[in-house]
Amino acid sequence: MAEVTVTMDGSQASGREGMTILELAQENGIDIPTLCYRPELPPVGACRICVVEVEGSRTLVGSCHTPITQGMVTYTHSPKVLETRRIVVELLLASHCGTCFVCEKANVCELRKIAADLEVGLPRFQMRKRYYPIEDISPYVQRDLSKCILCRRCVRACRDIARQDVFAIAYRGFSSKVVVDFDQPLDKDVCRDCDVCISFCPTGALSKPGHIGEEKKGKPLIVTG
Numbered sequence: 594m595a596e597v598t599v600t601m602d603g604s605q606a607s608g609r610e611g612m613t614i615l616e617l618a619q620e621n622g623i624d625i626p627t628l629c630y631r632p633e634l635p636p637v638g639a640c641r642i643c644v645v646e647v648e649g650s651r652t653l654v655g656s657c658h659t660p661i662t663q664g665m666v667t668y669t670h671s672p673k674v675l676e677t678r679r680i681v682v683e684l685l686l687a688s689h690c691g692t693c694f695v696c697e698k699a700n701v702c703e704l705r706k707i708a709a710d711l712e713v714g715l716p717r718f719q720m721r722k723r724y725y726p727i728e729d730i731s732p733y734v735q736r737d738l739s740k741c742i743l744c745r746r747c748v749r750a751c752r753d754i755a756r757q758d759v760f761a762i763a764y765r766g767f768s769s770k771v772v773v774d775f776d777q778p779l780d781k782d783v784c785r786d787c788d789v790c791i792s793f794c795p796t797g798a799l800s801k802p803g804h805i806g807e808e809k810k811g812k813p814l815i816v817t818g
């Protein structure tokens with residue numbers, strides 16, 4: 594495979610034809626945050642948290658799905674890049690439900706970790722929030738789509754790794770949603786002994802039954818720490 598040389602943050606980096614900017618950065622120890630990307634899944638470029646600057650490009654580009662080219666000059670942590678990533682996170686947090694403090698996945702939530710890394714606190718923006726009832730019919734997977742950031746990891750993981758294709762994206766714009774069949778609550782026998790989608794979800798939107806939504810079920814909240 595042909596070697597491709599790129600200037601990344603002022604240093605020369607050599608990759609192979611077909612590699613993305615993100616893969617080359619990772620190979621060179623440069624940390625670019627990602628949300629919708631997972632190495633096991635085909636990239637979709639849904640979240641835009643991984644944007645970088647490329648000389649000659651009018652707009653920032655998504656590093657997870659942009660291939661490197663010979664002589665490319667890219668900046669992964671320029672002020673413009675960092676400010677854009679902060680805005681992306683703020684918008685996600687602003688449209689997210691306000692129950693992060695009592696979320697069972699708080700300590701492992703990738704959205705919260707990226708927000709902390711980028712020093713994003715309370716969002717400056719006021720946005721409509723999506724509220725959905727918790728789906729707890731399935732004995733295998735619970736969904737709290739108020740916490741969904743539409744990264745589509747569950748859609749791809751169920752299809753490409755669990756080989757079941759239970760999920761799809763429906764509706765447009767603000768109403769976009771991960772649906773099952775014709776927007777029915779998740780309740781599938783194929784989910785028995787499978788928690789692939791749960792392990793791929795970067796937020797508290799998917800969990801094992803009995804672990805989410807206490808705040809919405811009228812049970813007393815116990816906040817520690």
Ligand code: SF4
Pocket residue numbers: 733734750751752755757758759760781783784785787788789790791
């Ligand atoms: S538990 Fe497995 S089969 Fe069920 S929706 Fe998730 S990934 Fe698909």
Ligand code: SF4
Pocket residue numbers: 740741742743744745746747748771793794795796798799
């Ligand atoms: S449910 Fe989780 S994995 Fe699926 S799109 Fe929403 S945040 Fe992503």
Ligand code: FES
Pocket residue numbers: 626627628629630637638639640641642643644655656657658
């Ligand atoms: S991680 Fe690249 S667009 Fe989401």
